[in-house]
Amino acid sequence: MKKNILIFIVFLLIAFVLPFVLSVYGIDLVSEIFIMAIFAMSLGLIMGYAGMVSLGHAGFFGIGAYTVALLGPHIPNSYLLLFFSICLSGLLALVTGAIFIRTSKFYFLMITLAFGQLLFALAWQLKQWTGGADGMKVSAPLNLGFGEIVSPIGIYSVMAAAFIIVYLLLRFFVESPVGKIVKGIMENEARMSALGYDVRIYKLLTYTFSGALAGFAGSLYGFYNLFVSPDVSSWMFSGQVMMMVIIGGVGTLIGPAIGAGLFIFLQNFISTYTERWPIIMGALLVILVLVGKGGIIHWFALLKSKIFYKKRKNSDDYAPQHVEKEEVVN
Amino acid sequence: MSILKVENINKSFKTLQVLQNVSLEVQPGERHVIIGPNGAGKTTLFNCITNVLPIDSGKIFLEGQEISNMPSSKLVHLGMSRTFQKNNLFGNLTVEENLHLALTATKRYRYQMFHALTKHIDLKKETDEILAQWEISTRRNVKVNNLSYGEQRLLEILLAMASKPKILLLDEPTSGMSPAETAQTAEMIQKLPRTVSILIIEHDMDVVFSIADRITVLHHGEVILSGTPEEVRNNEEVRKIYFGGGAKAHA
Amino acid sequence: MSLSIFSVQLLTGLAYGMLYFMIAAGLTIILGVMNIVNLAHGTLFLLGSYMAFTFMNQQFSFWIALLLSVAVTAVIGIIIEKLFIRQIYGKELEQVLLTFGLAFVIADTAKWIWGTEPQTMAVPALLDSSISIGPMVFPFYRLFVVLIGCLLALLLWYFESKTRIGAIIRAGVDDRAMVSALGINVGVVFTGVFAFGAGLAALSGVLGGPLIGMYTGMESDILVTSLIVVVIGGLGSWKGSFIGAILIGLIETFGKIWFPSLSMLIVFLLMVVVLIIRPQGLFGREVA
Numbered sequence: 040m041k042k043n044i045l046i047f048i049v050f051l052l053i054a055f056v057l058p059f060v061l062s063v064y065g066i067d068l069v070s071e072i073f074i075m076a077i078f079a080m081s082l083g084l085i086m087g088y089a090g091m092v093s094l095g096h097a098g099f100f101g102i103g104a105y106t107v108a109l110l111g112p113h114i115p116n117s118y119l120l121l122f123f124s125i126c127l128s129g130l131l132a133l134v135t136g137a138i139f140i141r142t143s144k145f146y147f148l149m150i151t152l153a154f155g156q157l158l159f160a161l162a163w164q165l166k167q168w169t170g171g172a173d174g175m176k177v178s179a180p181l182n183l184g185f186g187e188i189v190s191p192i193g194i195y196s197v198m199a200a201a202f203i204i205v206y207l208l209l210r211f212f213v214e215s216p217v218g219k220i221v222k223g224i225m226e227n228e229a230r231m232s233a234l235g236y237d238v239r240i241y242k243l244l245t246y247t248f249s250g251a252l253a254g255f256a257g258s259l260y261g262f263y264n265l266f267v268s269p270d271v272s273s274w275m276f277s278g279q280v281m282m283m284v285i286i287g288g289v290g291t292l293i294g295p296a297i298g299a300g301l302f303i304f305l306q307n308f309i310s311t312y313t314e315r316w317p318i319i320m321g322a323l324l325v326i327l328v329l330v331g332k333g334g335i336i337h338w339f340a341l342l343k344s345k346i347f348y349k350k351r352k353n354s355d356d357y358a359p360q361h362v363e364k365e366e367v368v369n
Numbered sequence: 370m371s372i373l374k375v376e377n378i379n380k381s382f383k384t385l386q387v388l389q390n391v392s393l394e395v396q397p398g399e400r401h402v403i404i405g406p407n408g409a410g411k412t413t414l415f416n417c418i419t420n421v422l423p424i425d426s427g428k429i430f431l432e433g434q435e436i437s438n439m440p441s442s443k444l445v446h447l448g449m450s451r452t453f454q455k456n457n458l459f460g461n462l463t464v465e466e467n468l469h470l471a472l473t474a475t476k477r478y479r480y481q482m483f484h485a486l487t488k489h490i491d492l493k494k495e496t497d498e499i500l501a502q503w504e505i506s507t508r509r510n511v512k513v514n515n516l517s518y519g520e521q522r523l524l525e526i527l528l529a530m531a532s533k534p535k536i537l538l539l540d541e542p543t544s545g546m547s548p549a550e551t552a553q554t555a556e557m558i559q560k561l562p563r564t565v566s567i568l569i570i571e572h573d574m575d576v577v578f579s580i581a582d583r584i585t586v587l588h589h590g591e592v593i594l595s596g597t598p599e600e601v602r603n604n605e606e607v608r609k610i611y612f613g614g615g616a617k618a619h620a
Numbered sequence: 621m622s623l624s625i626f627s628v629q630l631l632t633g634l635a636y637g638m639l640y641f642m643i644a645a646g647l648t649i650i651l652g653v654m655n656i657v658n659l660a661h662g663t664l665f666l667l668g669s670y671m672a673f674t675f676m677n678q679q680f681s682f683w684i685a686l687l688l689s690v691a692v693t694a695v696i697g698i699i700i701e702k703l704f705i706r707q708i709y710g711k712e713l714e715q716v717l718l719t720f721g722l723a724f725v726i727a728d729t730a731k732w733i734w735g736t737e738p739q740t741m742a743v744p745a746l747l748d749s750s751i752s753i754g755p756m757v758f759p760f761y762r763l764f765v766v767l768i769g770c771l772l773a774l775l776l777w778y779f780e781s782k783t784r785i786g787a788i789i790r791a792g793v794d795d796r797a798m799v800s801a802l803g804i805n806v807g808v809v810f811t812g813v814f815a816f817g818a819g820l821a822a823l824s825g826v827l828g829g830p831l832i833g834m835y836t837g838m839e840s841d842i843l844v845t846s847l848i849v850v851v852i853g854g855l856g857s858w859k860g861s862f863i864g865a866i867l868i869g870l871i872e873t874f875g876k877i878w879f880p881s882l883s884m885l886i887v888f889l890l891m892v893v894v895l896i897i898r899p900q901g902l903f904g905r906e907v908a
Contacts (some may be wrong), residue, residue, distance in 0.1 A: 094720075142895060145712075146895070148657060149657065150847075156840065156844040215482050217482045219469065226460075230458070233442075233445070233451055234470065234471050234531075
């Protein structure tokens with residue numbers, strides 16, 4: 040516990056110092072990383088703690104982003120915009136989750152993908168409202184009560200604060216009854232049901248929470264980027280954020296955030312040299328799948344256990360959970 | 370009024386009739402054992418009673434209330450709990466975490482989303498009590514996958530007991546055990562309070578006759594006989610099933 | 621709507637339906653036999669389409685281009701299966717990510733080679749006319765596509781129920797170890813199935829060329845549509861895909877006339893309705 044508080048303080052210090060050390064470009068980049076980290080952690084929640092693999096999570100991100108874009112001109116209050124984004128995406132997660140969760144994991148994967156693309160298609164088709172494929176500008180000034188925030192450092196502070204809040208929220212969730220129960224469900228759904236848990240409700244609660252968080256990330260993106268296009272809902276974006284989760288490590292809270300940082304950094308770095316970042320990204324992913332063992336967090340853990348061989352941390356603690364369902368039939 | 374009443378249930382998988390007109394009754398406090406050769410349909414019967422599998426026809430009553438089509442998770446809250454023939458535990462979690470999950474299922478705070486589970490004092494107290502009562506407090510932080518087989522079987526029963534059930538369904542609690550472990554388990558079952566009725570599937574005849582108040586014999590999905598241990602021991606048909614025609618008694 | 625327009629739309633809907641059937645059949649068979657959701661399937665469709673386009677630009681006839689494209693794509697399918705898929709049998713999350721990565725690579729490579737300008741493909745001269753029955757007009761090409769689709773359905777039916785391989789494939793789904801113990805090379809079967817699926821995707825792509833054209837992002841569109849078809853029809857069931865694809869083709873075509881911006885929403889809602897009534901799809905198996 041003490042170690043975690045220490046790490047947290049170190050992180051806060053770094054976060055505080057960074058904007059003074061980086062260029063404006065760097066500050067913007069880290070702001071984007073914070074936003075994507077929130078998004079990645081929300082996906083990491085359902086993947087690593089509830090065992091739900093969704094390829095449509097960007098749909099909720101898009102809802103958040105477009106809510107800010109569409110309502111911004113009419114509702115100048117930033118808090119209200121954020122609130123509506125969260126509520127709308129959460130509500131959509133609740134409704135679609137209620138239908139999708141009843142299905143098996145293959146169907147779930149495919150339907151969530153289709154759902155994300157549906158939102159993409161809607162954003163694309165409803166040109167008169169959303170600007171279609173060309174996207175639309177966000178004219179919603181970010182004002183949290185201390186004046187309009189337009190400077191890079193200002194935006195950075197807001198995003199950093201949001202990230203910290205979400206991380207803490209997730210920490211509490213994971214330690215809570217629902218958090219522990221949903222993890223138990225991922226470990227052994229049949230037994231949890233036999234113990235008296237209505238498994239679907241817990242999955243639905245987690246999915247709704249996750250969708251709301253993704254929507255929150257999307258709304259922050261609207262304020263940050265000042266421009267949204269249908270791509271924020273596409274399944275390719277969903278796949279990219281899944282990549283972030285995998286790179287960082289499924290099954291931990293901070294893993295996806297680290298993965299987001301690495302991914303955004305790589306993306307920006309490589310994109311300055313070539314237009315063919317998608318090919319490199321795809322190839323990296325393939326290599327990662329074939330060679331990697333559970334993401335960055337895993338590698339750190341392994342490295343640590345090699346250096347400090349006195350207290351060997353069991354790498355099983357972080358292993359992605361593969362649940363084998365046994366048919367109990369005589 | 371009986372605690373559990375199974376009335377003429379039928380279950381088939383496509384063209385294979387697995388249970389045919391099966392009826393049995395468990396009285397409050399009773400230890401009722403189900404025996405029968407392999408493939409008789411015993412675990413299927415359990416799955417049907419707990420609604421893991423839907424029945425084709427017939428009715429099931431728990432304390433007079435019909436439970437035939439209720440979702441299985443709800444049955445726990447009505448007082449019925451079960452164990453599994455193959456260990457069905459949370460292998461990657463510790464003994465303590467397993468117990469936490471089992472105990473929380475009937476707690477009013479099981480829908481809380483932001484308050485730490487372990488902060489609940491009653492949970493800690495009850496977990497400690499269970500660990501102490503069965504003398505496994507030292508194993509509290511061991512991952513279940515690292516427990517001995519006998520310890521796992523014990524935990525299997527403890528998880529089911531956590532909800533303080535009125536009736537406990539034990540599916541072959543001594544399967545795969547050494548004679549010593551088997552005797553230990555039989556002793557444990559005998560120690561269980563009479564406030565809990567028990568329906569057990571068992572193969573080991575010594576255990577059966579040391580525990581049973583009543584025995585139901587199942588064969589090819591049909592009830593051959595339901596009666597006292599004496600009646601079963603002396604029944605011709607039962608003898609034929611178990612000892613006639615070179616059939617081996619399976620331990 | 622006049623009868624002549626109706627007949628054309630009906631035929632168009634059926635033709636599109638057949639295209640969806642071809643690609644979805646490959647997807648669902650791969651899923652049913654190998655338990656793999658091939659997210660790169662849309663890009664195989666794309667490859668088939670673009671390759672035929674290039675062949676035709678090199679003065680090959682439509683028919684030669686069709687054969688070549690399907691063959692090359694099938695070979696690509698073999699390579700993908702042997703090089704990548706083979707290593708992740710049974711690991712569901714890994715294969716989602718792997719095929720996703722491949723999809724990215726293939727799609728961007730296609731963009732690199734062929735650019736981002738939308739392209740069109742000419743209807744082969746042989747089929748560039750129509751027959752009229754009274755006021756109803758039936759463009760030949762669309763009739764042709766429907767015919768091919770039906771032939772494929774027949775072929776699959778025959779294969780599945782009358783041949784040994786069909787039985788093996790059905791069994792392979794249920795018990796891999798057992799099938800292997802019977803001396804059947806499961807690896808060869810899997811490679812064959814994947815290549816077959818890839819070939820079908822390419823076939824659909826080439827035949828779709830004159831109807832859909834080629835544009836960036838079409839691999840995503842077709843992937844989503846085929847996934848919806850698979851879900852509605854039921855995992856692993858090509859029969860379900862047949863029904864589902866025709867339904868989708870018709871609804872989409874007529875939906876576009878009446879609700880142009882919402883046709884995808886309607887298709888999606890259809891899927892939701894099917895799932896609520898039958899969570900395993902129309903012909904899917906009961907086990908979740």
